[in-house]
Amino acid sequence: xxxxxxxxxxxxxLFFIVTAGARLEAQSTWPTxxxxxxxxxxxxxxxxxxxxxxxxxxxxxAKLGVAGVASLKKAWxxxxxxxxxxxxxxxxxxxxxxxxxxxxDVYALDAKTxxxxxxxxxxxxxxxxxxxxxxxxxxxxxxxxxxxxxLIALNATTGKVAWNILAAKDPRNTFFTMQPVPYKGMxxxxxxxxxxxxxxxxxxxxxxxxxxxxxxxxxxxPGEPGxxxxxxxxxxxxxxxxxxxxxIDPATDTLYVDAxxxxxxFLGTVxxxxxxxxxxxxxxxxSGSKPKLKWYHQFIxxxxxxxxxxxxxxxxxxxxxxTPRSLVAAxxxxxxxxxxxxxxxxxxxxxxxxxxxxxxxxPSRAGDIACPNTNGGVEFxxxxxxxVTNMFYVPSTNQCxxxxxxxxxxxxxxxxxxxxxxxxxxxxxxxxxxxxxIGTGKFAWRKSLAFPQIGGALTLSSGLVxxxxxxxxxxxxxxxxxxxxxxxxxxxxxxxxxxxxxxGGKPYxxxxxxxxxxxxxxxxxxxxxxxxxxxxxxxxxxxxTAFTTP
Amino acid sequence: MYTILALxxxxxxxxxxxxxxxxxxxxxxxxxxxxIVRIEDGNDxxxxxxxxxxxxxxxxxxxALAHLDTMLDQRATPRWQPAIEGAKVxxxxxxENLTDAAGEHELDDYEYDVTRxxxxxxxxxxxxxxxxxxxxxxxxxxxxxxxxxxxxxxxNGCSAPAQTPAYGVSDGQLIYVALPRSGDAxxxxxxxxxxxxxxxxxxxxxxxxxxxxxxxxxxxxxxxxTVVPALYTAAQAHAGIAIYVHHCLQCHGADLQxxxxxxxxxxxxxxxxxxxxxxxxxxxxxxxTNMPFSDPGxxxxxxxxxxxxxxxxxxxxxxxxxxxxxADQPSFASLKLAPPGGIVPTNRKTGTCAVK
Numbered sequence: 001x002x003x004x005x006x007x008x009x010x011x012x013x014l015f016f017i018v019t020a021g022a023r024l025e026a027q028s029t030w031p032t033x034x035x036x037x038x039x040x041x042x043x044x045x046x047x048x049x050x051x052x053x054x055x056x057x058x059x060x061x062a063k064l065g066v067a068g069v070a071s072l073k074k075a076w077x078x079x080x081x082x083x084x085x086x087x088x089x090x091x092x093x094x095x096x097x098x099x100x101x102x103x104x105d106v107y108a109l110d111a112k113t114x115x116x117x118x119x120x121x122x123x124x125x126x127x128x129x130x131x132x133x134x135x136x137x138x139x140x141x142x143x144x145x146x147x148x149x150x151l152i153a154l155n156a157t158t159g160k161v162a163w164n165i166l167a168a169k170d171p172r173n174t175f176f177t178m179q180p181v182p183y184k185g186m187x188x189x190x191x192x193x194x195x196x197x198x199x200x201x202x203x204x205x206x207x208x209x210x211x212x213x214x215x216x217x218x219x220x221x222p223g224e225p226g227x228x229x230x231x232x233x234x235x236x237x238x239x240x241x242x243x244x245x246x247x248i249d250p251a252t253d254t255l256y257v258d259a260x261x262x263x264x265x266f267l268g269t270v271x272x273x274x275x276x277x278x279x280x281x282x283x284x285x286x287s288g289s290k291p292k293l294k295w296y297h298q299f300i301x302x303x304x305x306x307x308x309x310x311x312x313x314x315x316x317x318x319x320x321x322x323t324p325r326s327l328v329a330a331x332x333x334x335x336x337x338x339x340x341x342x343x344x345x346x347x348x349x350x351x352x353x354x355x356x357x358x359x360x361x362x363p364s365r366a367g368d369i370a371c372p373n374t375n376g377g378v379e380f381x382x383x384x385x386x387x388v389t390n391m392f393y394v395p396s397t398n399q400c401x402x403x404x405x406x407x408x409x410x411x412x413x414x415x416x417x418x419x420x421x422x423x424x425x426x427x428x429x430x431x432x433x434x435x436x437x438i439g440t441g442k443f444a445w446r447k448s449l450a451f452p453q454i455g456g457a458l459t460l461s462s463g464l465v466x467x468x469x470x471x472x473x474x475x476x477x478x479x480x481x482x483x484x485x486x487x488x489x490x491x492x493x494x495x496x497x498x499x500x501x502x503x504g505g506k507p508y509x510x511x512x513x514x515x516x517x518x519x520x521x522x523x524x525x526x527x528x529x530x531x532x533x534x535x536x537x538x539x540x541x542x543x544x545t546a547f548t549t550p
Numbered sequence: 551m552y553t554i555l556a557l558x559x560x561x562x563x564x565x566x567x568x569x570x571x572x573x574x575x576x577x578x579x580x581x582x583x584x585x586i587v588r589i590e591d592g593n594d595x596x597x598x599x600x601x602x603x604x605x606x607x608x609x610x611x612x613x614a615l616a617h618l619d620t621m622l623d624q625r626a627t628p629r630w631q632p633a634i635e636g637a638k639v640x641x642x643x644x645x646e647n648l649t650d651a652a653g654e655h656e657l658d659d660y661e662y663d664v665t666r667x668x669x670x671x672x673x674x675x676x677x678x679x680x681x682x683x684x685x686x687x688x689x690x691x692x693x694x695x696x697x698x699x700x701x702x703x704x705x706n707g708c709s710a711p712a713q714t715p716a717y718g719v720s721d722g723q724l725i726y727v728a729l730p731r732s733g734d735a736x737x738x739x740x741x742x743x744x745x746x747x748x749x750x751x752x753x754x755x756x757x758x759x760x761x762x763x764x765x766x767x768x769x770x771x772x773x774x775x776t777v778v779p780a781l782y783t784a785a786q787a788h789a790g791i792a793i794y795v796h797h798c799l800q801c802h803g804a805d806l807q808x809x810x811x812x813x814x815x816x817x818x819x820x821x822x823x824x825x826x827x828x829x830x831x832x833x834x835x836x837x838x839t840n841m842p843f844s845d846p847g848x849x850x851x852x853x854x855x856x857x858x859x860x861x862x863x864x865x866x867x868x869x870x871x872x873x874x875x876x877a878d879q880p881s882f883a884s885l886k887l888a889p890p891g892g893i894v895p896t897n898r899k900t901g902t903c904a905v906k
Contacts, residue, residue, distance in 0.1 A: 084810040126812040222623045414826035421846035517810040518801050
């Protein structure tokens with residue numbers, strides 16, 4: 001072969017490789033800004049924590065309805081790492097489901113069969129308790145935020161680490177449980193440091209590289225408005241962490257996010273004042289290089305019971321008194337469900353969805369009784385709104401606690417900064433499934449349940465509401481009447497929200513179930529009595545399970 | 551319009567000048583000393599004049615403390631914070647002694663109180679040669695980036711300056727001050743603690759005691775106790791097994807490496823304890839007052855002591871003849887948790903020792 005001919009062959013070969021590579025690239029496309037913007041209407045996927053930027057787990061679907069739900073059967077159930085409770089909201093894209101375990105193991109599963117495509121194993125240092133709420137898909141990577149304060153991007157096809165950064169500002173008292181949210185080239189992530197002496201913040205990272213773009217603190221520093229709502233220098237360990245999910249209005253680049261309880265949790269005397277922006281919903285303009293506060297609404301000023309607004313905000317257009325209004329909903333562990341005007345933050349109304357007693361008492365040396373307990377009220381998976389019924393569906397928990405405080409608070413790096421102790425459960429521990437008529441702010445129906453309800457709600461336009469309880473019952477209700485239409489007993493606790501997708505023309509509803517964990521252990525249920533051999537009588541399991549119709 | 555608004559915002563935004571605040575605080579402290587000395591040197595020996603001097607000195611310290619509070623009220627934790635905290639505590643103590651002095655009836659009592667106040671003030675002023683909490687205001691100004699005046703050129707102290715005058719800073723420490731050799735524009739700043747001088751081209755390099763900081767990477771390691779005290783009895787550790795299994799195992803795991811909760815013994819636990827600087831007191835407080843998580847304070851003091859013994863034994867700390875106490879011990883605060891040396895764990899993977 002002459003030299004020019006050889007060169008041509010080499011060139012042709014290289015050309016083939018390049019074009020073949022490009023073709024491969026084209027086949028494995030990943031969600032674009034357009035996909036995220038239209039997530040609410042794409043039933044083949046579930047690409048944001050609560051389906052769409054509105055934060056509303058609502059699906060317009062005719063494939064699974066009131067008549068057909070009785071035929072819903074388990075399609076597959078895949079065991080995953082069971083070192084702690086499952087709180088994951090799955091991400092589904094092009095037939096693959098991405099989930100995490102409490103200790104940051106990541107799995108890519110075949111959404112049709114549950115087969116494991118790849119598994120990333122991780123052993124993070126645990127500061128206090130383990131939990132993780134899932135991944136974000138960004139630039140062909142699966143990104144998770146970890147218990148040891150890292151942000152880790154894995155190649156979504158192979159599961160290999162693409163990049164790994166230390167994202168927590170103080171890893172002694174800060175970890176991550178929140179699911180990162182992709183938005184216009186950024187990943188939004190709040191830090192879980194609210195009970196360990198940190199100050200809350202939400203950060204934006206470059207979604208492709210992990211480079212930090214900005215941080216926005218939830219406790220105003222010296223010279224900032226609201227700083228005078230903290231006595232002395234109590235603001236420095238003020239808490240107000242951002243734990244839960246967010247809602248975004250892409251039309252105005254407005255981020256709706258809730259800041260958690262102030263610290264020390266159970267001792268108010270060392271932090272006199274309203275303690276802004278603890279226990280508040282914040283509307284932030286994130287169109288620029290730094291967020292700007294548009295408005296805030298503080299639900300419980302100067303909280304001394306860790307009653308933070310755990311429910312992620314839900315943006316929706318609901319009809320109030322016959323008029324459609326742009327609204328945003330919130331729920332707190334104090335047992336309140338709140339509806340605000342989305343443009344101004346003004347209160348439209350509030351509904352008590354859990355038993356409330358002694359809410360003005362303060363934790364004392366002898367102990368005071370107040371309800372709900374720290375793990376009561378509305379929890380971190382929240383609820384959803386159906387425009388078909390104009391109802392909001394939100395599970396809640398009835399518990400009371402005895403709250404104690406020695407009157408002092410000592411900061412020890414890496415330990416709880418509480419100024420007291422987490423309350424002792426007092427009396428019964430039960431749950432409610434609530435349907436609230438948005439038109440009137442009154443209950444449309446309520447179901448009293450034997451166990452706490454923290455699984456979050458998924459609503460289908462066909463008239464179904466799915467939710468799970470800590471006793472492992474996964475239930476489908478009639479959205480109009482509250483009648484139980486279908487249920488599946490897992491025998492494991494459900495602390496994760498359900499998701500919905502369609503594959504091959506069939507509807508799938510998937511949910512995680514696993515160990516009770518630190519917060520929701522219940523003597524009536526769980527993993528059985530521990531034995532002297534140091535093992536559980538009942539095996540610890542965690543599973544991701546999908547249900548479908550025949 | 552926007553320009554006016556921007557200017558307004560700029561005018562309303564406080565600009566930090568910690569160097570300026572420290573210098574102002576130092577001047578206020580010197581004024582306080584001046585008030586005290588002036589009455590001693592004067593001719594007025596009336597009681598009211600002494601009381602007035604003590605009150606004036608206290609007012610001057612009030613002004614100094616306001617500057618220190620401004621410096622400390624920020625989100626960051628500057629290198630000079632311990633020194634300024636130390637100065638603050640000593641000035642507060644001086645104020646108390648001056649308050650006593652102003653109320654005394656006998657000159658001897660007044661002198662006694664004022665002598666104590668002056669001793670407190672001397673500690674607050676500190677010494678340039680002393681770094682850290684005992685350095686006081688002058689120690690902070692001489693050793694840390696507090697030496698850098700607002701608007702002055704601050705450069706990486708581990709490399710040579712491109713332009714002078716410049717302050718070389720690394721990790722919050724002042725490494726050098728570089729001044730041009732000629733010209734009166736850059737006088738030698740006050741309050742420095744210069745250990746060596748070098749000529750570099752047209753510049754004079756004034757080095758502090760911290761040049762070694764550029765060569766050695768500091769670590770946050772807490773030194774392991776050389777002698778590990780025996781803190782519990784073997785019988786207690788044995789009794790702690792059942793308590794752990796019933797009340798702790800669900801969250802902390804059969805191997806003590808954590809499930810839903812964190813690791814509580816062995817390599818992972820001790821690594822965290824070292825990193826976070828935990829004392830035995832911190833561990834005891836967490837166990838006795840915050841645990842079990844779902845029912846804190848629900849065990850008896852004997853049960854808590856037993857479970858502490860079990861955890862210490864599992865981390866390979868040695869048993870002894872003295873039981874782990876049911877009540878708090880002041881000495882626990884000074885015992886830092888670190889891997890006990892010279893003991894081979896029975897489980898090399900977790901770094902724990904089996905308890906029998």
